[in-house]
Amino acid sequence: MADEFDAIVVGAGLAGSTAALRLARGGANVLLLERGPEPGVKNLSGGVLWGQDLAALLPEWWKEMPLERHIVRKRFGFLSADRALSTVFEEPAWDRPPYVAHSVLRARTDAWLARKAEEAGATLVTGVPVERLAWEDARVRGVVQSGETMSAPVTLLCDGANSRVSLATPIRPEARLSADATELGIKEVYSLPAAEIEERFQLAPGQGHAEEWVYGGGPPGVMAGGFLYTNQDTLSLGLIVQIGSLFGTGAHSHDLLERFKLHPAIAPRLEGATLVEYGAKLISSGWASRPATFHGPGWMVCGDAAGFVFSNGLVIQGMNYAIRSGLLAAETALECRTGGRYDARALSAYDRRLESMGVLADFREFEGLDRVKWNPRFYSVYPRLATQLFHQRLVADGGPKPNLLALLARLRRSEGLPIRAILSDGLDAAQEL
Ligand SMILES: Cc1cc2nc3c(=O)[nH]c(=O)nc-3n(C[C@H](O)[C@H](O)[C@H](O)COP(=O)(O)OP(=O)(O)OC[C@H]3O[C@@H](n4cnc5c(N)ncnc54)[C@H](O)[C@@H]3O)c2cc1C
Structure with a gap:
């Protein structure tokens, strides 16, 4: 039976939509499946996007993409129960186009990128939670949803940290994610007029401020990092907590966030602001949460699903690796389409690309960071x-x-x-x- 598509991409986050855009531009017939009613609705990031990887596909991405503010200053440090010790990094180039980092709200950025993929010819179908991968003779032949199989010679798993379809398969032989290698991100968005944000954080219009904290104000043993980012007329604030560290402490992530917000270094910045959004999401914990391999017969895994998140309590970067790995997987799939082979050997070119573009090197380099x-x-x-x-x-x-x-x-x-x-x-x- 002929395949219906050249490639199927599971998940229209940044990894998935980047991959679908590259595949469609390369002439492939690509199906992009998203479980949410709209791309981005299910997504959540702090979030500061270090978006330079997008330039490979969209040279002037920073002019078109719905971004909040370009970051001109990054503050990071330690919070104890009631004191703060921090340092600030500033660099003139951060304030000049094409800028290095932007605050983003994912409901807007992800929807925009998925539309770009659609415009390029990808078929985007939303409201489709892929149930499982279709395996045939130890290779992936597509995906299954509501008993129906959609087939393609290669499937790109871009379904985020909680990649259920890969659990208990050769991709991730374990039946569940490890609590010690998974983090929980909890985030709130507060509305505040743009002029007030600019005065409070000493910013000119368009400029943004980012801060990340090792948070020592929680109960003993709980390991958490806090963040606060300025958007156009909102503030994003939250905590990233190692899930395993909550066990046995009696601490709840919600109470921890309430405590963080009351910290004397944080509370004054929220004064008069109104809560407009909140959410929680799992985050991969880098190298420790990687799958058994990044490719196999008929499949590749990208972004958070591959564990490509660098976070050390002071900085979190996952969107950039999602975009880069999505792009590299798509280029590999296009090469395989030309060669007509999608076996593990042909798809091993993905690992080579991840290697040469620094993704694997970055994660290996920081492997010891977990200590x-x-x-x-x-x-x-x-x-x-x-x-x-x-x-x-x-x-x-x-x-x-x-x-x-x-x-x-x-x-x-x-x-x-x-x-x-x-x-x-x-x-x-x-x-x-
Ligand atoms: C609170 C928080 C703060 C963060 N801050 C930052 C930051 O400041 N900077 C940064 O770079 N990174 C940050 N990150 C990490 C960043 O959000 C991720 O690394 C990034 O979103 C990974 O992109 P992705 O496309 O791989 O996965 P995701 O963004 O998770 O996208 C996966 C997509 O797949 C869909 N999906 C899942 N399962 C299925 C299924 N079965 N069928 C169909 N669709 C499915 C989901 O709905 C989703 O749209 C933060 C994360 C959190 C939670």
């Missing part, structure tokens, strides 16, 4: 120590300033922190930096 990222001391003890150290050395309270070494020793003892733990954590952090 720092999943070390609870970086979320509790160190934010407390760092903010106390600054407080005691900076504040002029009429008495002598404490000796630095004596102060460090006292703080260390008060936290019950062994010297060898500090040395080994310091070494891990230095290596990863």
Whole structure:
């Protein structure tokens, strides 16, 4: 039986729509399936898009795409229960076209990109939750929904972190995602007039501010990072929590977010703003959440479904890798179409592309980051120590300033922190930096 399509793409997020756009432009008959009623409706990001990868397909993407503000300043640091210690990065080039990063709202960006794929000739069908992959002789021959098979020689899995169709298959032999390699993103959007945002964050019209925090204000053991981004006339704010770290603490992610919003470094920025949207979504935890392989007979896996999210508590980047991997998978599928072969060997060109375009190299490079990222001391003890150290050395309270070494020793003892733990954590952090 002849295949109905040259390729099927599951999920019209950034990975899927990029792939579908490239495939359609390359002359392929591509079906793009999205479970949501509209592309983007089911999506959620902080989110700052580092969108340069789009230039390969849309050279002036930043002029056309519905973006919020171009980021001119990035602040990152530690929050203890009531103190903040941060640093700010600014660079003049961030304020000049084509800019380096933009705040985005995914309902708008994803719908726009999916339309681009449609305009290029892709068939977009929404409201279709793909139930499973159609396997035949250990290869994927398409997808199944409501008992009906849609067939293609290659299927691109772009269905995000919670890629159910790949669980308990050769792609992901495990039956469920690991709580230690999956994060939960919770986000709220607050409406605030553009002029007020600009005054509050000292921005000119169009400019945006991004901040990310290692959040040490939660219960002991809970590992979370917070973010706050300015949009045109809204603020995006939220937390990313390692799911496994919540177990046994009695903590709820919602309470944690409420606490974060009340932090003295955050609350004044929300004053007078009105909650207009909230949501939660799973996030892949980088290398630790990758599938068994990125390709196999008749399939490739891209974006969050492949674990391509870089996050370290201070920064989160997944949209850029989703776009790049979607593009590389599409180019591989086009090459296979020309060669007429979609076996594992032909599709291994995808891995080579991921390698040469730095995706795999980036994730391998930061593999050891998990030792720092999943070390609870970086979320509790160190934010407390760092903010106390600054407080005691900076504040002029009429008495002598404490000796630095004596102060460090006292703080260390008060936290019950062994010297060898500090040395080994310091070494891990230095290596990863
Ligand atoms: C709170 C939060 C903040 C974040 N902040 C940032 C940030 O600031 N910068 C950044 O770069 N990244 C950020 N990320 C990560 C970023 O959102 C992801 O890396 C990115 O969305 C991955 O894109 P994707 O296309 O692979 O997957 P997704 O965006 O998840 O898209 C997957 C699509 O597949 C669809 N789908 C799923 N299953 C099926 C099915 N069975 N059938 C049909 N369709 C299906 C979904 O509805 C969805 O549209 C953040 C994530 C969260 C949750």
